[in-house]
Amino acid sequence: MAVGAPDPRRRVPRTDALLADPRLVAAAGSLGRARVKAAVAAAQERARRGEISPEEVAAAALATLPAAPGGLRPVINATGVVLHTNLGRAPLSAAAVDAVVAAAGHTDVELDLTTGRRARRGRGAMAALAAATPDAGAVHVVNNGAAALVLAATALATDREIIVSRGELVEIGDGFRLPDLLESTGARLREVGTTNRTTLADYAAALGPRTGFILKVHPSNFVVSGFTSAVPVAALATLDAPVVVDIGSGLLAPDPLLPDEPDAASALRAGAALVTASGDKLLGGPQAGLLLGVAELVERLRRHPLARALRVDKLTLAALDATLQGPETPTRQALRAGAGELRERAERLRDELSAAGHKAEVVPTAAVVGGGGAPGVELPSWAVALPERYATQLRLGEPPVVGRVERGRCLLDLRCVPSTMDDAVRDAVLRLPRTGD
Numbered sequence: 001m002a003v004g005a006p007d008p009r010r011r012v013p014r015t016d017a018l019l020a021d022p023r024l025v026a027a028a029g030s031l032g033r034a035r036v037k038a039a040v041a042a043a044q045e046r047a048r049r050g051e052i053s054p055e056e057v058a059a060a061a062l063a064t065l066p067a068a069p070g071g072l073r074p075v076i077n078a079t080g081v082v083l084h085t086n087l088g089r090a091p092l093s094a095a096a097v098d099a100v101v102a103a104a105g106h107t108d109v110e111l112d113l114t115t116g117r118r119a120r121r122g123r124g125a126m127a128a129l130a131a132a133t134p135d136a137g138a139v140h141v142v143n144n145g146a147a148a149l150v151l152a153a154t155a156l157a158t159d160r161e162i163i164v165s166r167g168e169l170v171e172i173g174d175g176f177r178l179p180d181l182l183e184s185t186g187a188r189l190r191e192v193g194t195t196n197r198t199t200l201a202d203y204a205a206a207l208g209p210r211t212g213f214i215l216k217v218h219p220s221n222f223v224v225s226g227f228t229s230a231v232p233v234a235a236l237a238t239l240d241a242p243v244v245v246d247i248g249s250g251l252l253a254p255d256p257l258l259p260d261e262p263d264a265a266s267a268l269r270a271g272a273a274l275v276t277a278s279g280d281k282l283l284g285g286p287q288a289g290l291l292l293g294v295a296e297l298v299e300r301l302r303r304h305p306l307a308r309a310l311r312v313d314k315l316t317l318a319a320l321d322a323t324l325q326g327p328e329t330p331t332r333q334a335l336r337a338g339a340g341e342l343r344e345r346a347e348r349l350r351d352e353l354s355a356a357g358h359k360a361e362v363v364p365t366a367a368v369v370g371g372g373g374a375p376g377v378e379l380p381s382w383a384v385a386l387p388e389r390y391a392t393q394l395r396l397g398e399p400p401v402v403g404r405v406e407r408g409r410c411l412l413d414l415r416c417v418p419s420t421m422d423d424a425v426r427d428a429v430l431r432l433p434r435t436g437d
């Protein structure tokens, strides 16, 4: 440190001063003093390392504490990433939220009220899913997309081979590698083709008595372009083995908004024996893994002992049912929002913030689907750009607003912000010190 420069450690607020902050006093009342003290110590440490400013210590401590014991904090997603895994992917529709609340008490999840006998678990959600995917002979729901794959691999390919293209051995995110997941079930991967090109002959040559199934994976998060070739499901279905298609994204039927995204109906019509997908990606519902396919195969999975360990709870079933039956999901609304409308909202927000002395500008941006869906697709969007320091301050506010930092500016992208939340975003900014203060 240069001689004469102020030592940042001297400026970090003292513990007793921080613990007297009314917000932290309130937090100590519900969470206990020890927990709040630990959060304060961690925030002071961050300030000493220069990660946050001394003025941000109390808010930073508060931000690491739950709003209530055990609670997760609701945040406003201004990142421009529609399905942001760190922000819980799809927000539930109001109808799905109501369904979750209603199901929180005792429910008829496994009881037929007319006969008084045990009934198939979650039959309402299963019926809704079957109705939404008429090309599937049967459907089943597990904990998430990864669980759907594990169940398929365990039931159909333990001690056998899964034939898969080298171009589709993907890592989804946070170190989740599909090949490792599949091999953890005791299945052996029979890799065919190359990173950029795999042909039907490659698959055909790998078929044999040990084949469990052929797997086709939606290579989420990236695209291979140039000298490439991949084999469509319809061609794979001419081979003598069941074809399992992991679409990941959760699109049940073709959607003109995302014309290149694979969907369950098309895969089943092309001859897939089984399709696996996530419920909280493009379906816009709760975290869940969907298994859709030939009745005999789905039934085998449903009756496999492992199915019990992957079973979903009543809250998920309620949310899934309501998502499938209900009005358009917030996820689809975010995908569909018109750029012109987003620009107008951004301009209104900019005007309100500028009038209050904040340095705000309207800028065009490129939002993305995220969550492994529609790699390479950019959704034209609009954001309010603020000085970079706002990013941390807004994240530490209540409610936290999560923007994205790009080229030294904090962008609040409105594509994933419901228009009813614009005032909440404005108020969050207005609570901060003005630019230059």
Ligand SMILES: *Cc1c(COP(=O)(O)O)cnc(C)c1O
Pocket (backbone or CB within 6 Å): 144, 145, 146, 147, 172, 217, 218, 219, 220, 246, 247, 248, 249, 277, 278, 279, 288, 289, 371, 372, 373
């Ligand atoms: C997201 C994804 C998964 C995993 O689904 P989760 O619901 O996150 O467990 C598997 N395969 C593909 C292709 C995906 O995109």
